[in-house]
Amino acid sequence: MTPVEIGLFSIVAIIVLIYLGVYIPIALGMVSFLAIWIMRDNIDLSFALLKIAIGDSAMEYTFATIPLFTFMGLIVSKAGLGADIYAVMNQGFRRITGGIGMATVGANAVFAAVTGSSIASASVFSKMSVPEMLNFDYNPRFAVGVVAGSSVLGMIIPPSAMLIIYSFVAEQSVGEMFLAGVVPGLMLAAAYVAAIWLMARLTPGFVGGREVEAATLMPWSEIAVKLGPIAGLILVVLGGIYTGWTTPVEAGAAGSALGIVIAALRRRITWRSFWETVIETGHITAAILFLITAASMYARMLGLAGLPNELQTILAANEFSFFWIMVLLVVLMLFLGTILDTASIILIVVPLFLPLIEALGLSLVWFGIVAVVAAEIGLLTPPLGLSCFVIKATLDDARISLKDVFLGALPFAFVMLVVLVLLIRFPALSLAILN
Amino acid sequence: TETIKAVVIDGYPARALWVQEFTNFFIPEVDKRLAETGNYQMDWQESYGGTIVKPKGVLEGIKLGLGDIGIVTTIFHNSKLPSQAIAAATPFVAADARAVARAVDEIAKEFPAMQTEFDAQNQVYLATGVVLDTYQIFSREPVESLADIEGDKVAGAGMNLRYLEGIQGAAGVRGGLTDFYNMVQTGLVDHAMLWPEAAATFKISEVAPYMLRADLGAVNSKTITVNKDYWEGLPAEVQEALQEVAVLYRDHVAGIAMDRAEESRNAYVAAGGTITELGEDQRAAWADAMPNIAAEWAKGLDDSGQPGTEMLQAYMAKLKDAGFTPVRDWAADAATN
Amino acid sequence: MRSAVKRLADGIAMAANAAGTLVVVLLVAVVNYDIIARGLFNRPFLGAVEVVQFSMVLIVFLQLPDVIRVGRLTRSDGFLGLLAVRAPRKGRLLSRAIDLISAIFMALVVYAMWPEFLEMWASQDYFGVPGVFTAPWWPVKLVILLSAGLCVVHFLLHVARPLIDDQPELESGS
Ligand code: NA
Ligand code: NA
Numbered sequence: 011m012t013p014v015e016i017g018l019f020s021i022v023a024i025i026v027l028i029y030l031g032v033y034i035p036i037a038l039g040m041v042s043f044l045a046i047w048i049m050r051d052n053i054d055l056s057f058a059l060l061k062i063a064i065g066d067s068a069m070e071y072t073f074a075t076i077p078l079f080t081f082m083g084l085i086v087s088k089a090g091l092g093a094d095i096y097a098v099m100n101q102g103f104r105r106i107t108g109g110i111g112m113a114t115v116g117a118n119a120v121f122a123a124v125t126g127s128s129i130a131s132a133s134v135f136s137k138m139s140v141p142e143m144l145n146f147d148y149n150p151r152f153a154v155g156v157v158a159g160s161s162v163l164g165m166i167i168p169p170s171a172m173l174i175i176y177s178f179v180a181e182q183s184v185g186e187m188f189l190a191g192v193v194p195g196l197m198l199a200a201a202y203v204a205a206i207w208l209m210a211r212l213t214p215g216f217v218g219g220r221e222v223e224a225a226t227l228m229p230w231s232e233i234a235v236k237l238g239p240i241a242g243l244i245l246v247v248l249g250g251i252y253t254g255w256t257t258p259v260e261a262g263a264a265g266s267a268l269g270i271v272i273a274a275l276r277r278r279i280t281w282r283s284f285w286e287t288v289i290e291t292g293h294i295t296a297a298i299l300f301l302i303t304a305a306s307m308y309a310r311m312l313g314l315a316g317l318p319n320e321l322q323t324i325l326a327a328n329e330f331s332f333f334w335i336m337v338l339l340v341v342l343m344l345f346l347g348t349i350l351d352t353a354s355i356i357l358i359v360v361p362l363f364l365p366l367i368e369a370l371g372l373s374l375v376w377f378g379i380v381a382v383v384a385a386e387i388g389l390l391t392p393p394l395g396l397s398c399f400v401i402k403a404t405l406d407d408a409r410i411s412l413k414d415v416f417l418g419a420l421p422f423a424f425v426m427l428v429v430l431v432l433l434i435r436f437p438a439l440s441l442a443i444l445n
Numbered sequence: 446t447e448t449i450k451a452v453v454i455d456g457y458p459a460r461a462l463w464v465q466e467f468t469n470f471f472i473p474e475v476d477k478r479l480a481e482t483g484n485y486q487m488d489w490q491e492s493y494g495g496t497i498v499k500p501k502g503v504l505e506g507i508k509l510g511l512g513d514i515g516i517v518t519t520i521f522h523n524s525k526l527p528s529q530a531i532a533a534a535t536p537f538v539a540a541d542a543r544a545v546a547r548a549v550d551e552i553a554k555e556f557p558a559m560q561t562e563f564d565a566q567n568q569v570y571l572a573t574g575v576v577l578d579t580y581q582i583f584s585r586e587p588v589e590s591l592a593d594i595e596g597d598k599v600a601g602a603g604m605n606l607r608y609l610e611g612i613q614g615a616a617g618v619r620g621g622l623t624d625f626y627n628m629v630q631t632g633l634v635d636h637a638m639l640w641p642e643a644a645a646t647f648k649i650s651e652v653a654p655y656m657l658r659a660d661l662g663a664v665n666s667k668t669i670t671v672n673k674d675y676w677e678g679l680p681a682e683v684q685e686a687l688q689e690v691a692v693l694y695r696d697h698v699a700g701i702a703m704d705r706a707e708e709s710r711n712a713y714v715a716a717g718g719t720i721t722e723l724g725e726d727q728r729a730a731w732a733d734a735m736p737n738i739a740a741e742w743a744k745g746l747d748d749s750g751q752p753g754t755e756m757l758q759a760y761m762a763k764l765k766d767a768g769f770t771p772v773r774d775w776a777a778d779a780a781t782n
Numbered sequence: 783m784r785s786a787v788k789r790l791a792d793g794i795a796m797a798a799n800a801a802g803t804l805v806v807v808l809l810v811a812v813v814n815y816d817i818i819a820r821g822l823f824n825r826p827f828l829g830a831v832e833v834v835q836f837s838m839v840l841i842v843f844l845q846l847p848d849v850i851r852v853g854r855l856t857r858s859d860g861f862l863g864l865l866a867v868r869a870p871r872k873g874r875l876l877s878r879a880i881d882l883i884s885a886i887f888m889a890l891v892v893y894a895m896w897p898e899f900l901e902m903w904a905s906q907d908y909f910g911v912p913g914v915f916t917a918p919w920w921p922v923k924l925v926i927l928l929s930a931g932l933c934v935v936h937f938l939l940h941v942a943r944p945l946i947d948d949q950p951e952l953e954s955g956s
Contacts, residue, residue: 028857028858029858029860029861030861030862030876030880031857031858031859031860031861031862031876031877031880032857032880032883032884033855033856033857033880033884034856034857034858035855035856036855036880036883036884036887039887040883040887043887043890052510054509054510055509055510055511057890057893057894058509058510058511059511060890060891060894061505061509061894061895061898062498062502062505062506062509062511064891064894064895064926064930065505065895065898065922065923065926066499066501066502068838068839068842068843069835069836069838069839069922070835070838071831071834071835071838073838074809074813074834074837074838077806077809077838077841078809078810078813081806081810181458181494181495185627253627253631254624254626254627254628254630254631254633255631255633256817257624259813259834260813260816260817262813263809263810263813263814263817264813264814264817266810267810267814270810285803288803288806288807289799289803291806292799292802292803292806292841292844292845293845293848293849293852293854295806295841295842295845296802296841296842296843296845296846296848296849297849297854297855297856299838299841299842300842300846300849300855301856303842309496310496310497310498310511312496313492313496313497314452314492314497314511316490316492318492318496319490319491319492353856361496523908523910523911523912523916524905524907524908524909524916524919525905525907596824598820598824598826603911603914604911604913604914606828606911606914607911607913607914614824616824616825616826617826617828617914618820618826619826619828619831619914633820633821738913741912741913745912
């Protein structure tokens with residue numbers, strides 16, 4: 011078999027196994043193990059690959075950001091920081107049709123700066139925003155759609171578990187990836203707000219809702235109290251990384267410690283809930299890193315097969331244009347997004363494209379942003395759309411079906427696609443902040 | 446003509462100096478030699494930059510046969526390859542990559558230690574590479590003497606953190622090359638220890654415009670090795686070609702490293718940097734205040750049954766013969782310890 | 783028989799999980815200690831990087847058996863869910879087959895890591911820089927080995943599950 015055949019065959023095998031319901035890391039690991047064995051007719055080599063991948067993938071310093079930022083996000087949502095931002099945003103957007111929806115987007119954008127995961131955003135905001143919007147007669151589909159759509163901000167605006175995973179695969183600096191995510195994240199938030207404004211005018215039936223009565227307004231002092239802790243956290247985390255005072259790992263640790271202090275001062279945490287938060291952190295970390303380990307085995311199998319070299323040769327011979335490579339990337343990402351979670355998509359697709367992108371002399375930081383945004387569209391698309399699942403599970407409301415969540419999220423997935431095209435077309439959107 | 450497949454691995458990307466020269470120098474040289482007789486032809490698969498292994502994984506990758514030929518970064522493997530630390534453990538001897546590369550490579554071939562260590566990792570030693578001409582001190586503020594570093598924080602990595610034990614109150618802060626710019630810029634550290642070429646690559650002159658020319662010395666960090674099973678299956682002619690070219694590659698890379706060092710120092714000054722020489726008396730004071738890390742290194746090898754002290758003596762003698770005057774004779778100290 | 787094994791295996795997984803949880807707390811503490819010691823007292827902790835790397839391995843492999851026990855390993859269960867409704871018998875069969883394959887894979891990991899552990903134990907290899915900070919390799923290999931072994935047991939327990947008592951759960955860390 012040629013390297014390209016091995017690459018194609020293995021990806022088909024992996025997709026079939028995953029579709030059947032095989033655990034994703036097991037599918038990746040097993041296919042890699044067998045592929046090497048068949049390719050080289052040498053099972054010792056398969057064991058060698060297994061040994062190397064298992065042995066050193068978890069032992070990566072920057073991976074400590076995964077438990078640290080996960081923990082920080084979980085502990086600050088326990089401390090009620092999400093609810094505070096939301097209350098302030100609601101006041102700001104109260105006069106506008108679709109205002110609560112915009113407030114949800116805005117609050118998510120701010121909350122995103124202190125959490126590394128979309129799951130945290132989706133669960134925190136489905137408990138807060140959805141009931142609020144239903145109270146004001148918003149269309150339930152729109153209500154859940156807004157929460158689903160804005161939850162992806164959690165993983166584009168730094169800190170972000172996905173940017174960390176990408177920086178590992180592509181050997182880029184986590185700090186640079188984080189900085190590059192700022193503008194695209196804010197841009198996506200702005201695009202959502204604009205889309206809500208348009209929907210409220212063009213398809214008022216889909217949005218629904220009525221204006222919020224001017225109830226008693228929060229005084230500035232209360233706004234300051236509500237936003238103070240999160241501002242402090244953002245300052246410590248992003249400030250530390252941006253100025254170089256702390257590595258991303260240290261920023262995560264400092265943020266976690268500060269999160270504990272905030273939660274304790276607000277008396278929002280008991281020993282028991284603290285312990286549960288840490289256990290949850292451990293589970294998430296173990297699941298992600300085991301997946302990364304298996305995916306690294308898969309990427310190394312492709313390397314051993316010589317696929318990167320082969321792709322470079324093919325690229326040199328055919329001179330595929332930038333345009334067609336990007337079309338191929340986006341189509342593949344959207345397709346995989348229907349059945350895989352974001353981390354798996356990045357881990358499977360990025361190694362295939364890195365040689366092409368490098369050969370074209372394009373920025374790997376920019377490509378990381380494109381890859382992460384493209385993969386995250388999958389959070390919103392059926393049949394496997396994690397953000398939508400989390401919202402459905404958290405709401406636990408018989409009036410809202412999973413189908414409603416997916417339909418509500420669809421316009422937001424479309425907005426993401428538009429933003430993705432802009433990010434591809436204008437790399438400066440991601441890179442300007444670095445220079 | 447028989448075609449022989451060779452998978453070359455390194456975890457560093459293709460643009461790294463020693464990887465680039467493997468592609469542009471080592472491979473064509475081997476091909477050229479084999480073409481003379483026409484008996485054999487190599488089919489090279491070059492897999493760099495983490496496609497098969499990470500930088501720290503080359504040693505294990507070659508051991509397990511994931512690659513046939515590899516460039517092992519030896520400074521990551523103090524435990525498995527202790528004798529490779531020979532140049533790092535002997536600062537202030539020679540700030541010349543060519544001389545150090547030759548001396549270390551000769552030690553490797555005259556004494557069994559280095560080859561035994563690689564043999565235990567199921568691989569065959571070919572040659573030593575030196576890509577680092579010498580560590581220097583880059584500072585935020587003007588530095589004239591050691592007194593200006595006392596009590597300060599200095600960024601470093603690996604063995605060079607131990608050099609700081611010779612400066613009163615100086616605290617080493619470890620970091621990767623990519624972190625040094627930020628560490629200096631924010632004042633997290635006052636100085637950073639790195640070599641001029643790396644300083645140029647990472648634009649250190651922007652944040653640390655004062656270089657103290659301490660000439661701590663060149664350090665060997667790369668070794669070309671071949672998987673043992675693969676090696677044993679190679680025809681003698683190919684083995685010979687690889688061995689000869691490895692030695693040429695050793696000198697070729699060290700030469701480029703020295704050229705780049707010179708260019709980098711000039712670029713540093715052109716970018717507004719100031720270079721101050723550290724006086725001989727100051728260098729001697731620093732070296733004398735250090736613990737004898739060379740003796741520690743030699744004793745560790747002696748204890749494990751390798752001729753550490755003899756290697757150290759031979760190494761110092763080779764560099765003296767090559768015309769270098771050590772600031773501190775680490776071997777003389779070691780003998781009397 | 784199964785229930786006795788299950789009680790024991792569950793207990794070990796939960797204990798390992800608690801230990802891994804403590805490591806998360808330790809990680810936060812060590813990194814913050816380094817930041818403060820370095821920034822305020824000029825006394826950086828030179829082993830911070832090794833301790834962080836070490837704790838990552840501990841966190842992942844101490845928690846993995848528990849992740850499997852509670853069914854939170856990443857998977858896409860659309861088809862399994864469909865099958866559970868349309869053809870429950872086939873669904874159960876497929877689900878067991880998947881857990882069996884998973885057990886085999888983890889057994890391969892055990893087989894690969896065993897000699898690795900023995901070698902590190904015998905050679906007492908370490909990582910880090912002598913005189914700066916060093917830590918032995920063998921505990922890392924031992925944790926991976928034991929963890930993979932426990933994962934095999936838990937996957938086999940899934941295979942031997944009398945009925946599908948619950949839907950295969952869907953989870954991901956993302
Ligand atoms: Na975030
Ligand atoms: Na999806």
